[in-house]
Amino acid sequence: MLRIAIQAKGRLNEDCMALLKDAGINVAASKRKLVARASDFPIEVLYLRDDDIPQAVAMGVADVGIVGLNEVAEKNQNVRKLMRLGFGGCRISLAIPRDAHYDGPAWFSGKRIATSYPHILERYFSELGIKAHIHEIAGSVEIAPAVGMADGIFDIVSSGGTLVQNGLREVEQVFHSEAALIAHPNLEAEKLSAIEKLKFRFRSIVESRGMKYVLMNLPHNRIDEAVALMPGMRSPTILPLAAEGWCSLHVVIREDELWEKVEQLKQLGAEGILVLALENMIR
Ligand code: ATP
Ligand code: MG
Numbered sequence: 001m002l003r004i005a006i007q008a009k010g011r012l013n014e015d016c017m018a019l020l021k022d023a024g025i026n027v028a029a030s031k032r033k034l035v036a037r038a039s040d041f042p043i044e045v046l047y048l049r050d051d052d053i054p055q056a057v058a059m060g061v062a063d064v065g066i067v068g069l070n071e072v073a074e075k076n077q078n079v080r081k082l083m084r085l086g087f088g089g090c091r092i093s094l095a096i097p098r099d100a101h102y103d104g105p106a107w108f109s110g111k112r113i114a115t116s117y118p119h120i121l122e123r124y125f126s127e128l129g130i131k132a133h134i135h136e137i138a139g140s141v142e143i144a145p146a147v148g149m150a151d152g153i154f155d156i157v158s159s160g161g162t163l164v165q166n167g168l169r170e171v172e173q174v175f176h177s178e179a180a181l182i183a184h185p186n187l188e189a190e191k192l193s194a195i196e197k198l199k200f201r202f203r204s205i206v207e208s209r210g211m212k213y214v215l216m217n218l219p220h221n222r223i224d225e226a227v228a229l230m231p232g233m234r235s236p237t238i239l240p241l242a243a244e245g246w247c248s249l250h251v252v253i254r255e256d257e258l259w260e261k262v263e264q265l266k267q268l269g270a271e272g273i274l275v276l277a278l279e280n281m282i283r
Helices: 013-022 050-059 069-075 118-128 161-165 190-206 218-229 255-267
Strands: 002-007 035-037 043-048 064-068 080-084 090-097 112-115 133-136 153-158 168-177 179-183 210-220 237-240 245-256 271-275
Touching: 002 013, 002 050, 002 190, 013 190, 035 237, 043 050, 050 069, 050 179, 069 080, 069 168, 069 179, 080 190, 112 118, 112 255, 118 133, 118 168, 153 168, 161 168, 168 179, 179 190, 210 218, 210 255, 218 245, 218 255, 245 255, 255 271
Parallel strands: 002 043, 002 064, 112 133, 112 153
Antiparallel strands: 035 043, 064 179, 080 179, 090 153, 090 168, 210 245, 210 271, 237 245
């Protein structure tokens, strides 16, 4: 039986639960319980605070875990990073008061910086040979400069709105994070094979996200041009239509390219274009 640690509540919880569910692993989402057993996969889910997940995995309390790479880097525990999961994206950045004159990272020499990520920041400064006073605080890092506790901060940024609200400006993006699957470094063969299954399912889900399945009717003599529009595709599916000179073309298109490609296909004479959600892409 494999044990996976995920965040009990917070920003990663919902995406973790959705990923498990899409992978065919159904667990009761009872937040009160610490451990829940899945009904259809030999796995137990351990609900923890995200800060505790790297250690729980390093100790073997859980065999695998899903946690932000920021926590993995900060906690510096002995765990294996297996795969990125494509959600929970954010960066950890240095920010200073909006009006301060900034001339590069040397600005931070001798300054006081408030952060919840002292180790990542220490490593960054030591690589650059900068000596600063790092103050670890647990929360509300962004208000530290305004109340005189710090000259600058090192904190998580996703949109930057919180920084602006607190009169701060981002000056260095130091660490880019997203949620990842991590594992205990030494596991027995049986667990490793369960983890391979899990990774296979997760990979199919992560890869199919942001993809659309597109079908269209296309004049037969434009197939080559349509195929040339989609260089990533190994071989498109082409089915004959009852109408002479027409075929049905099926392709998978990345969501961010969808409209551009659809417009180009229309110019080639594509008609009746259907865009369908792609649930899973199993390679
Ligand atoms: P816990 O109670 O589990 O300790 P937390 O308050 O430390 O939760 P959350 O705010 O739920 O943490 O964030 C969890 C993780 O989500 C972060 O460590 C980071 O990897 C990721 N994340 C993504 N975007 C953001 C963001 N805008 N702010 C904070 N974390 C973010
Ligand atoms: Mg936390």
